[in-house]
Amino acid sequence: MTTASAGLTIRVSRGTGAGRTTLAAFDAALADAGVANFNLIRLSSVVPPGSTVLEVDKVDQLVGEHGDALYCVYADAYAVLPGHEAWAGVAWSLRDDDSGAGLFVEHEGPSHEQVDLDLSLSLQDLSVTRGGGFHEAGRALSHITCDSLPVCAVVVATYRREGWGAQEVSSDGR
Secondary structure (H helix, E strand, C coil), X not given: CECCCCCXXXXXXXEEEECCCHHHHHXXXXXXXXXXXXXXXXXXXXXXXXXXXXXXXXXXXXXXXXXXXXXXXXXXXXXXXXXXXXXXXXXXXXXXXXXXXXXXXXXXXXXXXHHHHHHHHHHXXXXXXXXXXXXXXXXXEEEEECCCCCEEEEEEEEEEEECCCXXXXXXXXX
16 A cells, blocks of 8 residues: 555556456456446556555445446456466556655566566656656556456556536537
8 A cells, every 4th residue: 555645546456357258358357356337548557646546355446337437547468268377467656755646557468477577667667767766666466367268357546437427419419
């Protein structure tokens, strides 16, 4: 767990799932992570100042209405051949100045070693790109092995959800 001043709480959860297609496996993994009923809007991995990043179980993920938009960073990995593994991971770093500002990186791969290494290297490089001053603050990995059906592993970092509300429709239907 990482703490900062009051601000955005980013929840990180993990899930795995299997299905008759990779899409069905992805949906099952999202359900296991607690975010299946949202429309995912993928973000580019920057943590706003004042944020707190928490690892949570699916029951402590953001709650919303069916179909709400969910702003998130996520990694999703798939395996379709028996015996093959799917690994997904998200790691985050925070600025050394305790501002709560930071970075997320997300990677997928066929092994723990590959995903773990990619997460470390990406965090290091993203810090260098910004002149340094970031330290790793956490990481979450998810994995599953294919038995027969396609499988998916996900890690989801949720920023906020947004309902659609009343949509205005003009007189010509647009």
